[in-house]
Amino acid sequence: MTWLLNNGELIGQLVVAHLLISLPPIILSFVISVPIGWVANRYRWSRGTLLTVLGLLYAIPSLPLFIILPLVLGTGLRDSINLVVALTLYGIALMVRTTADGLASVDPGIRQSATAVGFSERSQFFRVDLPLAGPVLLAGIRVVAVSTISLTTVGAVIGVDSLGALFTDGFQRGIAAEILTGIVLTIIIALSVDGLLVLLGRVLMPWVAVNSGRVARRELRRARGPVTA
Amino acid sequence: MNLFVQGILWVLNPAHYGGVDGIDTRVGQHLLISLGVLVVASIIAIPLGYVIGHTGRGRSLAIGASGAIRALPTLGLLIIIALIVNVGLLAPFIALVVLAIPSILAGAYSGFEAVDRRAIDAARAVGMTEFQIVGRVEIPLGLPLLIGGLRTASLQVIATATLADYVGGGGLGHFIFAGVKTNDYPQMLAGSIIVILLAILSEVLFSSVQRLVIPAGVTAGRPQDVRVKSPRSRTALG
Numbered sequence: 001m002t003w004l005l006n007n008g009e010l011i012g013q014l015v016v017a018h019l020l021i022s023l024p025p026i027i028l029s030f031v032i033s034v035p036i037g038w039v040a041n042r043y044r045w046s047r048g049t050l051l052t053v054l055g056l057l058y059a060i061p062s063l064p065l066f067i068i069l070p071l072v073l074g075t076g077l078r079d080s081i082n083l084v085v086a087l088t089l090y091g092i093a094l095m096v097r098t099t100a101d102g103l104a105s106v107d108p109g110i111r112q113s114a115t116a117v118g119f120s121e122r123s124q125f126f127r128v129d130l131p132l133a134g135p136v137l138l139a140g141i142r143v144v145a146v147s148t149i150s151l152t153t154v155g156a157v158i159g160v161d162s163l164g165a166l167f168t169d170g171f172q173r174g175i176a177a178e179i180l181t182g183i184v185l186t187i188i189i190a191l192s193v194d195g196l197l198v199l200l201g202r203v204l205m206p207w208v209a210v211n212s213g214r215v216a217r218r219e220l221r222r223a224r225g226p227v228t229a
Numbered sequence: 230m231n232l233f234v235q236g237i238l239w240v241l242n243p244a245h246y247g248g249v250d251g252i253d254t255r256v257g258q259h260l261l262i263s264l265g266v267l268v269v270a271s272i273i274a275i276p277l278g279y280v281i282g283h284t285g286r287g288r289s290l291a292i293g294a295s296g297a298i299r300a301l302p303t304l305g306l307l308i309i310i311a312l313i314v315n316v317g318l319l320a321p322f323i324a325l326v327v328l329a330i331p332s333i334l335a336g337a338y339s340g341f342e343a344v345d346r347r348a349i350d351a352a353r354a355v356g357m358t359e360f361q362i363v364g365r366v367e368i369p370l371g372l373p374l375l376i377g378g379l380r381t382a383s384l385q386v387i388a389t390a391t392l393a394d395y396v397g398g399g400g401l402g403h404f405i406f407a408g409v410k411t412n413d414y415p416q417m418l419a420g421s422i423i424v425i426l427l428a429i430l431s432e433v434l435f436s437s438v439q440r441l442v443i444p445a446g447v448t449a450g451r452p453q454d455v456r457v458k459s460p461r462s463r464t465a466l467g
Contacts, residue, residue, distance in 0.1 A: 059432050061388030063405060064421030071233055077414075146300050153302040157395055158409050164304055171308045171396070179312065183305040190300035 003177040011166075015185060018162040021083050022152040026145045026193070028084075029091025030137075036092070037099020038125065051097055058093035062086060062154055078159045087151060091144045098140030102133030135208055138201040142194055149190040153182070163189075236418025245419075250403060256423065259400040262393060263386045266322060270329035270382065275375070278337020282371070283363055291338065295331035303328050303389055311396035321393035321400075328389055329382040336378015340371025372442045380435035387428050391420075401427075 004011075040047045069075070069082045106129050114128045130137075156164030166182030169175075201208070239245065246253050281287045303324055311320035344367050352366045394402030404420025407413070 059384060059428050061391060061424050061428050063391050064424045067405065067417050067421045150300055150302045153304050157304070157392070167305045167308045171312065174312065176309065176312055179305060179309045183302060183309065186302045186305065187300045
């Protein structure tokens with residue numbers, strides 16, 4: 001506890017550093033994955049190739065990737081850009097499949113109706129397909145967010161500052177409170193961002209909560225049999 | 230890219246084989262740790278997953294626990310355990326088991342859930358006992374998804390076992406940490422390349438096993454890719 005009180009400033013700096021590394025990959029992987037996922041879903045031939053390549057990308061362990069990326073990018077080993085790029089790549093690997101699955105889950109009847117009432121291909125994507133795939137995309141980006149925030153700590157072993165620095169420093173100096181602080185703060189940040197995404201989902205897709213509530217109630221009634229007064 | 234060539238040459242250099250820090254020794258340690266972790270995690274997670282899958286109870290608890298573990302930074306867990314039980318193999322072993330359980334658990338129960346309800350009803354109708362239903366219907370039909378869970382777990386464990394050497398647990402992380410300490414980039418790259426090769430090898434191995442275990446007769450309806458979505462996805466180091 002005393003450690004915590006004496007090191008407020010350091011902790012604050014590391015929280016900021018952690019957010020600066022982990023937030024861009026979450027946003028970037030979403031923005032980049034939507035068009036790629038659209039291609040994977042729209043052109044069947046590209047689906048297998050894209051998903052195989054991304055599956056391979058996903059199989060590359062993170063610490064080795066942190067070490068190899070500086071060679072490709074021409075950055076220094078301890079540059080936080082390497083982490084941002086690596087985490088974005090993992091996010092994309094996960095989100096493209098989710099996006100393709102989400103878009104594929106849109107009822108073909110609805111898509112035909114949209115075409116019938118005169119939506120252009122572009123406005124159909126933004127006003128029909130994307131909103132209807134929304135819940136699946138939200139589930140995907142939540143997974144990306146939480147694992148990205150947790151994975152950011154690994155950079156500490158090669159000297160990139162984040163909350164992970166509390167682990168390595170606490171280990172060298174034998175301060176359990178420091179390590180625990182790092183673990184708890186990482187979890188708090190992960191859960192807060194996750195909560196914000198859920199909230200964002202409610203704001204952007206108000207119909208989802210209402211609908212699922214109604215469906216849930218209907219299912220419940222059916223299970224119990226007709227309600228008699 | 231010149232450095233990359235140096236990294237490959239480092240791997241191929243015969244002077245780096247044999248002895249305590251030889252590549253062969255370290256690869257052996259890495260594989261042994263990973264295998265041990267997978268065995269222990271399976272012993273815990275498979276029966277538990279089967280119970281959840283067969284009874285349908287505790288599923289939301291399992292999902293919640295998997296989500297919570299996803300947020301838990303493995304590096305922090307490993308280090309805090311190392312501080313308690315001392316440096317060595319035990320701390321990384323425990324942390325890796327915790328990491329591997331959610332994927333295997335999800336593979337086990339989702340495998341049971343994916344079984345066509347009519348197949349189970351039919352089994353019950355022809356007079357199979359609950360144990361026979363589990364052993365002769367649910368387990369064989371759920372096997373591809375279980376292997377998918379093991380595949381994800383194996384990838385995570387091989388990747389994250391690289392962190393074991395940070396607390397003196399051995400394995401391929403040695404080359405990375407020794408390289409970082411002495412600014413020996415080729416050595417770091419060599420360690421990284423070998424870990425990546427092991428991870429890809431694990432993927433190839435499990436995807437072929439996954440194809441092999443699909444029972445004859447259900448090949449027609451086999452899913453395109455029966456890998457379980459990783460509950461905590463990229464774990465550390467993964």
